[in-house]
Amino acid sequence: MPMETNAVTPKKIAIVTGGSRGIGRSTVESLARHGVNTIFTYHTHGTDAVAVVAAAKDAGAEAIALQLDAGNIASFDLFVESLKDALSKLGATRFDFLVNNAGNNHRNMPFEAATEEEFDSVLKVHFKGVFFLTQKLLPLINDGGRIVNVSTARTRFASPGGAVYASMKGAVEVLSKHLAKELGPRKIAVNVVAPGATETDFSGGIVRDNPGVNKRVAEATALGRAGLPDDIGRMIASLLSEDNRWINAERIEVTGGYV
Numbered sequence: 637m638p639m640e641t642n643a644v645t646p647k648k649i650a651i652v653t654g655g656s657r658g659i660g661r662s663t664v665e666s667l668a669r670h671g672v673n674t675i676f677t678y679h680t681h682g683t684d685a686v687a688v689v690a691a692a693k694d695a696g697a698e699a700i701a702l703q704l705d706a707g708n709i710a711s712f713d714l715f716v717e718s719l720k721d722a723l724s725k726l727g728a729t730r731f732d733f734l735v736n737n738a739g740n741n742h743r744n745m746p747f748e749a750a751t752e753e754e755f756d757s758v759l760k761v762h763f764k765g766v767f768f769l770t771q772k773l774l775p776l777i778n779d780g781g782r783i784v785n786v787s788t789a790r791t792r793f794a795s796p797g798g799a800v801y802a803s804m805k806g807a808v809e810v811l812s813k814h815l816a817k818e819l820g821p822r823k824i825a826v827n828v829v830a831p832g833a834t835e836t837d838f839s840g841g842i843v844r845d846n847p848g849v850n851k852r853v854a855e856a857t858a859l860g861r862a863g864l865p866d867d868i869g870r871m872i873a874s875l876l877s878e879d880n881r882w883i884n885a886e887r888i889e890v891t892g893g894y895v
């Protein structure tokens with residue numbers, strides 16, 4: 637019979653980018669309920685970040701907020717140093733899960749009207765940032781860890797004005813497959829979560845605050861409403877649980893059955 641010990645298994649640690657609001661916030665809070673500590677990033681909404689730290693604590697886990705501009709690749713070395721400090725506060729030198737979720741508002745732009753400046757701005761936050769942040773963080777991820785890259789349902793179908801944004805998310809999806817293959821020897825699983833239209837502050841809160849858009853989304857959704865942050869965050873936390881350890885190199889849509 638195995639000897640019983642009082643040893644406490646250390647909590648897993650997740651890094652979630654864009655954890656101060658919306659889908660990222662729900663992910664941090666859901667992970668906390670699963671007993672996972674989180675280091676999450678915010679960009680400009682420091683006050684929201686403080687509230688998320690408190691909510692994670694209430695749910696029984698630690699959360700630490702760090703500032704990050706996901707589109708400023710030159711700042712990533714400094715970010716890694718603050719991340720190492722944050723990890724040491726949690727008694728760790730490495731982490732288990734990386735959720736690349738941060739994303740900013742951008743306008744829907746017809747292909748013909750897209751400027752190079754707008755293209756580059758979406759590229760930096762939604763693809764280049766994901767690529768190079770993951771590269772920088774790779775040495776700090778435990779073998780056997782997991783990566784979730786947040787994409788969008790809009791890579792599956794064409795929707796007006798989505799050419800730039802959806803192309804960047806499409807690039808993230810291709811990258812994820814390559815990462816899954818390359819990181820297999822380290823037993824790191826890499827998956828894409830592709831949410832449908834979700835009621836957050838994203839794109840000026842259009843899905844939540846514009847009644848016409850909200851209605852159109854609800855009508856095109858089999859379950860009859862737009863998504864809520866918890867529809868996505870809870871799914872991501874569950875994907876990162878031990879129950880889903882064999883899911884790898886997949887793109888999973890979380891839309892309530894959209895178009």
Ligand SMILES: NC(=O)c1ccc[n+]([C@@H]2O[C@H](COP(=O)([O-])OP(=O)(O)OC[C@H]3O[C@@H](n4cnc5c(N)ncnc54)[C@H](OP(=O)(O)O)[C@@H]3O)[C@@H](O)[C@H]2O)c1
Nearest residue numbers: 654656657658659679680681705706738739740834836838
């Ligand atoms: N909402 C939707 O309908 C929908 C659908 C499909 C996919 N998605 C994707 O889901 C992800 C999260 O979106 P959301 O709806 O939760 O948006 P949100 O409510 O607007 O939250 C965005 C989060 O990203 C952070 N962020 C914004 N710009 C950043 C930057 N330049 N650098 C670092 N962090 C930055 C924000 O930080 P601050 O709070 O400090 O600003 C915030 O935490 C995005 O990747 C988005 O593309 C959203």
